[in-house]
Amino acid sequence: MKREKVVVLIGPTAVGKTKLSIEVAKAFKGEIISGDSMQIYRSMDIGTAKITSTEMEGIPHHLLDIKDPTESYSTAEYQLNVRRLIKEITERGNLPIIVGGTGLYIQSVIYDYHFSEHSSNSILREQLEKEAKEKGIDVLVERLRKIDPVSAEKIHPNNQRRVIRALEVYITSGKTMSEHQEDQDLGETLYDVALIGLTMDRSELYSRINQRVDRMIEDGLLNEVKSLYDKEIRNVQSIQAIGYKELYLYLDGEVTLDEAIDLLKQNSRRYAKRQLTWFRNKMDVTWFDMSDAGNEKKFKEIIYFIAGKQNL
16 A cells, blocks of 8 residues: 655754745645644744744645643644544645654654553543542652653643543553553554654754744733733643743742743753754654755755655
């Protein structure tokens, strides 16, 4: 059976994925699928660096603004949605292009990635939810730290749904969530994939991240966050996003605005470092260094690479 062609553009925040994705889509009659776990949320535009309608240049984009900030969204949902979109876009005679920095989302789509459905126990989940309500989520977070420190490090303490899910998986299966992920025998990709990673000199990338944060503040990020804060939206998945949780600390009076902005920059830089490490360890990526390069020249190089790899 002939596999569908898919282009995947990955890389850390602020490396230049958005602009490149438009050029690739124009070159190959492509449609873009977001690979970002936070751009799915409505009313969260500035802090997630969501592409604007002008920047789209008429290219179709998918999986943006599909959830309210109070709703949750899982990797399993993403896998289902994107595989459906790949089929639909291919049937239209267009090229699916997945663009983003959420590694697990993208890995779950292009590989034969299975979720631990057997580790589901609704009765246990209800018991844990009741315990969280009676004793506080901190009790469950501390329990998770003892049995699965890797997952505890990744999950925000206020994200009750994910804390409980990680405990549920361990108690039911005897294996931690991180062990389930490590045990995945991914093998070959399910699609004919051109998997392209963008990287950059660390100091240049960090400078771009700091500049991007300053632009976000100038563009009204604080007002965007305050509109969510004033609606008393908190302790949900969306508000754990970098750019929102830091300004919530400011609005709660825990830090000054300057401290919140510095923390936002610091967390963004750390996230970029984690992204690069994850991509290098988890996927077979062809890397392109975007440091000190004219965009037009580098874009042409990447487009030629895609054309050769995909016979386009």
